[in-house]
Amino acid sequence: MFNKILLASDGSEHAIEAARKAGELAQKGNRPLVTIVYVVDIETSKSDVISSHSLTEVHMIRNQRMKETQEVLEKMDVLSEIIVLKGNPGAEIVKKANKEEYEVVVIGSRGLNALQEMVLGSVSHRVAKGANCPVLIVK
Structure with missing residues (x-):
């Protein structure tokens, strides 16, 4: 079916569900590599560091979120890689x-930052509008 799959993830519950769907799509293809993209939002990264004890702790939390996403795919016997980008999540994913x-x-239909979604519009909506390929938004 699809052989080049981009999975946008922030480690949220909806992102984990999206990982399961990406895994199902991958299983129907010719053993594609699913690329997991995590975008460090410049707007919220400063507050993440301030609210935690250290920058190292922030990196550990982000890595754990991505590891959980990757483990979903591994359990489904789907190959994956993680790419970390910086910037506006919607724009960088597109x-x-x-x-x-x-x-x-x-x-996923929603991420970790519900307030940002209400104020700025959801990342998934921006991706659906801007991507040149089909976008599967998972609840």
């Missing part, structure tokens, strides 16, 4: 998807 011509983007 840029990656379009530049590298992914066949599908899989993304």
Whole structure:
């Protein structure tokens, strides 16, 4: 089915569900590599550091979130890699998807920051509008 899958993840509950769906799509393809993209939002990264004890702790939390996402795919026998980007999540995911011509983007309907979604509009909505390929938004 799809052989070039981009999975946008922030480690949230919806992102874990999106990982399961990306795994199902991958299982129907010819053993594709699922690229997990995590975007460090410049707007919230400063407050993350301030609210934690150290920058190292912030990195450990982010790595744990991505590890959980990757483990979902590993349990499904799906190969994956993790890419970390910095910037506006919606814009960076769209840029990656379009530049590298992914066949599908899989993304959770909501992320970790509900307030930001209400004020700025959801990342998944921005990706759906901007990506040149199908976007599967998972609840």
